[in-house]
Amino acid sequence: MATPLSPDALITALRKEGVTVIEHPGWRTNNRNTKGSWGPVNGVVIHHTVTTGTTASVNLCFNGHSELPGPLCHGVIAKDGTVHLVGNGRANHAGSGDGDVLNAVIAQSATLPAPNQNNTDGNVHFYGFECVNLGDGKDPWPAAQSDAMVRAAAALCRAHGWNAHSVIGHKEWTNTKIDPRGFTMADFRTRVATRLGTEVTPGKPPTHQPFPGADWFRKNPKSAIVTAMGKRLVALGCGAYTSGPGPQWTTADKASYAKWQRKLGYTGTAADGWPGATSWAALKVPYSS
Incomplete structure (x- = not known):
């Protein structure tokens, strides 16, 4: 268990891991804290957006929609690998999931039980990254995006002293979801573990500022x-x-x-x-x- 990172600590952790970060206006106070607890945090959930385009995806995740208010995650990872921060605090991303999965994450177990009950509020316990992808199993995951996803997950694990087993896919939290598609979470965790097993070697910052949208x-x-x-x-x-x-x-x-x-x-x-x-x-x- 851990206390959630402050906005500045989150940015520092991501940039130290070599992630390019853009702060969406208002992200630091965009949360659902009035609707429930935020923390202690125990891990990271990876999602796909089922959308295309950076600007539209970021705006959706910041604002939410008529059935689910935003923020819908803490960060949106674009195709170019840029992480757009959209929420700080409780976010509507994980929803209800299996308490046995949470216990396995807390124990940092190498084996996760199959989710078969939705009896635990995941929005209390997990950071969430929405990654821009149609989620049809065909939309590619560019190398820059995939690398940023690994680095972002590793950044939070490193900041909290977690291992790679603290990172799960949404489909591993609940049997009502299929995301992320297009890669296996086992392979993703292996990549996170490899990164955590090495010294922090930040990626070279881009020469020019990416277009913020x-x-x-x-x-x-x-x-x-x-x-x-x-x-x-x-x-x-x-x-x-x-x-x-x-x-x-x-x-x-x-x-x-x-x-x-x-x-x-x-x-x-x-x-x-x-x-x-x-x-x-x-x-x-x-x-x-």
Whole structure:
């Protein structure tokens, strides 16, 4: 059993393990703590989203839907291996599962019983990562995503002093679910164990900041990413700032980005100042940890 990590401790653990992290606006206070307990925590549950696209998947997991309020996990692992943090605290991801499975996880047993009863609230006890995949057994798991999944799980195990048997698939928690599909959890745990058995060798951070998603900017984020973007725009002669740039997204950032879009040849609504994936890639914003 363990006390859940604080937001800063979680980010530190993930980045120490070499994971690229993006903080979704509002994630630190996005939880279901008013509906039940959060902790002590005992392990990590791996899910697939049954969705496509990073932005749509992240927004769904942050907000939830009419039948299940968000957050639907703690982090969304995109196809490119980026981990988008969407929740901190109790999340609607594990649901009811088998208490005997929980006991096996607590004991860090190499053998899990088959789940056949749903008598225990898993949202109390497990961190959850939703991994972008259709879950049809055909949608591929890119190497960058698969590696990030292993690193994210290992990061939490390392932070709490757990072994790889503290990591389970949703289908191992309850007989009402099939996720994740496309790989075996036994193989996944072997990879986590291998990583935990070695020194922490963080993956090399990307040279440029991954695109946070179009909706990220529309939520007026306050982030080092915004500062790095603004400095890059100024360096390229597209600054429209009277002061700064700073971490808070403002109309000056939007005006500056519109100048960049026009410099790239965009016109009309394509040069409205809201970043898009193509113009962002061309901007080459330095990676900010």
